[in-house]
Amino acid sequence: MDRVVIVGGGVLGTMHAVMARSRGMDVVHLEREVGPRGASVRNFGLVWVSGRAPGLELALAQRARTLWQELGERVPAAGFRADGSLTLASDDSELGLLKEAAAMPDASERGFELLDPDAAAEVNPALRGDFVGALWCRRDAIVEPRAVLAAFRDYLGAPQDGARYHWHPSKEAVEIAPHAVRDHVGNWHRGDLVVLCTGAWHTGIAGPHLAGYERPPVRRVRLQMLQTEPYAGRLTTSVADGDSLRYYPAFDLPGRAALAPQAPAAAAAAAQLLLVQRLDGSLTIGDTHSYTEPFDFDVDELPYDHLRARAEQLLGTQLPPTRRRWSGIYSQVTGSELYHRSQVAPGVILVTGPGGRGMTCSPAIAEETFAT
Ligand SMILES: Cc1cc2nc3c(=O)[nH]c(=O)nc-3n(C[C@H](O)[C@H](O)[C@H](O)COP(=O)(O)OP(=O)(O)OC[C@H]3O[C@@H](n4cnc5c(N)ncnc54)[C@H](O)[C@@H]3O)c2cc1C
Helix, strand or coil, X not given: CCEEEEECCCHHHHHHHHHHHHCCCEEEEECCCCCCCCHHHCCCCEECCCCCCCCHHHHHHHHHHHHXXXXXHHCHHHCCECCCEEEEECCHHHHHHHHHHHCCCCHHHHCEEEECXXXXXXXXXXXXXXXXXXXXXXXXXXXXXXXHHHHHHHHHCCCCCHHHXXXXXXXXXXXXXXXXXXXXXXXXXXXXXXXXXCCCCCCHHHHHHHCCCCCCCEEEEEEEEEEECCCCCCCCCEEECHHHHHCCHHHCCHHHHHCCCCCHHHHHHCCCCEEEECCCCCEEEECCCECCCCCCCCCCHHHHXXXXXHHHHHHCCCCCCEEEXXXXXXXXXXXXXXXXXXXXXXXXXXXXXXXXXHHHHHHHHHHHHHHC
16 A cells, blocks of 8 residues: 545544554545644543453553554654543542452553552642542553644654655545545545544535444534643642543443432533643643534533532642633444444545544554554
8 A cells, every 4th residue: 555545634534644654655634624623632632541441442542552652752742641540539439439440350451559548649749639549540641632633744744754744734525436535626635545534524525424324333422621721730640530430431340330429510411520731731621421412502611610619629729710611522433343444435444433532542543444
């Protein structure tokens, strides 16, 4: 394979470009916006191994984590840091579940260790609030979502290499043919392989290929997020609250059934607290989940009040003011596979639907494309 055309400048498209170039292929990369505006620039930047289901999902995330580390060393502007995470229990039912997780057969592979509050505060001295224990996951990591994509495009377009990587922003792919796509101004882009990484746009060129199944293979999920002004302290890990134990498959253990009810504001928004410090000191805080369309076009204040209060309770201090709020939508497979891959025409494949693990798993998903 000599030449690949990639549609979509999000993290899946960008990682396909990276993996194709590292195998010596020429890459043509189309993005319909001036710069990517999708889920990849709206997320936490969490490379999240801790919550993955044992087996294939964990293996994909672990491979991706290894690749992120290698890529982060090659492209420092991506902001990769192997900071690990702490999931904090606020009551005995959450602590019981953390204990079960720390005893799972693959706990050491994830870098799990159960900590009491003093030990957790030694790992992350910013944690001076109320919690009864913590699960440390040393394998979790962070990248900078608003910097990653441009950092890799700069790397791919560097003078020694740039003639073989062609970035075409503001070019929407509107038609597919064998081994080719046409953009909205009428140019055809041909390659040995065309990879559509069009994210949560389930209409457009991907639309006809996602329709016609008895059950749609992907659905869309909307999340709300916020970012504060810079925080005076330094968080040495990312942080999750006990509500996260309800959502991640790794924690589907007997203790989950014994969890105390969620706070009403969290339950109403299917919220969990995830907290990541950005390189400028600000804190990215989220998230909520809505699964039913049509999605709201405005953001709802109630879950923000809950998430800010929960973060303040765990940090034991007031948060800086909110700088910005936004929502984002990701594409998520509805079946048991880890992401959606289908051939939509000879020499044209569609890769989407990694859901809330897309930032984490993107390098390994792209690697699988070129391994097949
Ligand atoms: C709020 C939020 C928080 C998240 N947090 C995390 C996290 O911390 N860790 C994690 O692992 N995952 C996280 N995720 C999930 C992750 O962000 C996504 O799975 C991932 O970004 C999907 O990448 P993508 O490239 O498929 O999609 P996108 O980033 O949406 O990119 C798709 C791109 O394709 C372009 N496009 C679409 N159609 C066309 C066309 N016809 N022609 C040209 N271009 C086109 C779009 O403009 C867009 O730029 C989060 C998601 C959200 C929304």
